[in-house]
Amino acid sequence: MKTYSVDAFVLRMRPLGEADRILTLFSAEHGKLTAVAKGVRKTQSKFGARLDFMARSALTLHAGRSLHVITSARLIRTAWERVVEPELYSLASYVAEVIDGLCEPDLAVPELFDLLTEFQSATAQTVADDAAAPRSLDALRVVMELRILSALGFAPELDACARCGTALGRRPFAGGKAALSPEAGGLVCRRCLDLGSSEEGDTRRSFLIVKLTSVQFEVLRSARDSSLEEGLTTPAFAAPERATQAFVQHHLGRASKALAAAGGRR
Ligand SMILES: [Zn+2]
The missing domain is CATH 2.40.50.140 (Nucleic acid-binding proteins)
Incomplete structure (x- = not known):
């Protein structure tokens, strides 16, 4: 070759x-x-x-x-020549950083290539529709994060407890909120959450837990099957970005530089 x-x-x-x-x-x-x-x-x-x-x-x-x-x-x-919106540029930088950080060299992941193609089309459309309007892309970022994780086999478990496997369906979660653990790989049931915090000498006690309201959790679940266009139209206030970001950070093994840069500019 x-x-x-x-x-x-x-x-x-x-x-x-x-x-x-x-x-x-x-x-x-x-x-x-x-x-x-x-x-x-x-x-x-x-x-x-x-x-x-x-x-x-x-x-x-x-x-x-x-x-x-x-x-x-x-x-x-050529659509990216029009990417002048700072929000869109920082989202693209983040997506590129995450894919670069999580992918092995010389290993084809057709699903990710298709996702980048879809991302380029969806965001080029946004810029064309709405060139002057500042917008929040938090919900789109959530959909991108879930799709990237899923393409690489890291999709968070959102239907059962990631520790013990108990199906969680629509049951209320610990304290009325859904508890997610990036280390465990997804949702954690109330029993496992209590167990984790009471076991003597268990180093997992310090595991990061992200808690979401039921509204945020339902948005997270539906984001799994959302198209990028749907991500663009989801109100940003409902975006469960703390959760997806925590999962991405866990797999990256560090905080994102692109996100930190974007946060500093806001
Ligand atoms: Zn459990």
């Missing part, structure tokens, strides 16, 4: 030397890839905007001994 072609999104860009960039790509064919774009930082680069953040392009790569080099690029979707 000296030369190969991929359909890929640009997740991340880092400068290399005077004029080059190292790109982290997410491709349909091979999942996450790292490749060099030579001369891309020169004003007269042959690549133009085809290798910008979150651009989707058809690329040809040459597999060198240590690095893969991009030899040609054809832009598939």
Whole structure:
């Protein structure tokens, strides 16, 4: 495989030397890839905007001994040129950071590639519809987080206790609120919650528990099957973002830099 072609999104860009960039790509064919774009930082680069953040392009790569080099690029979707809304840009940065952080290199995850494609279409539409209106994208972020986690096999358990397996259906939860534990992998029933806090010497006592009201929990459950368009129309006040964010952070093993940057700007 000296030369190969991929359909890929640009997740991340880092400068290399005077004029080059190292790109982290997410491709349909091979999942996450790292490749060099030579001369891309020169004003007269042959690549133009085809290798910008979150651009989707058809690329040809040459597999060198240590690095893969991009030899040609054809832009598939230009919608991101219009991403000037700070909220949308920080959401896109967050999505790129999470996918980069959670994916193994050279492992195709078609569901994630399709999700990025859907994300690009849904958000391009938003920008077109509503260019001047500031909006909250919290509910869309929740849907994205759940879909990313689910594509990677990390979907939170929301129907049964993640510790003991008891089906929880619509029963009231501990203290009238749903208790979720990223460490346990989802909902935790009242019994397991009490058990966790009373066992002597149990290091799990310090586990993070996120509590949601029944309204927030129902939004979380329905977000599992929501399209991104539905995410865009869900009122932000009901978004259970504390919960999904805690699950993402647990799998990332750290807090998101993109979210911290967005929070600092607000
Ligand atoms: Zn339980």
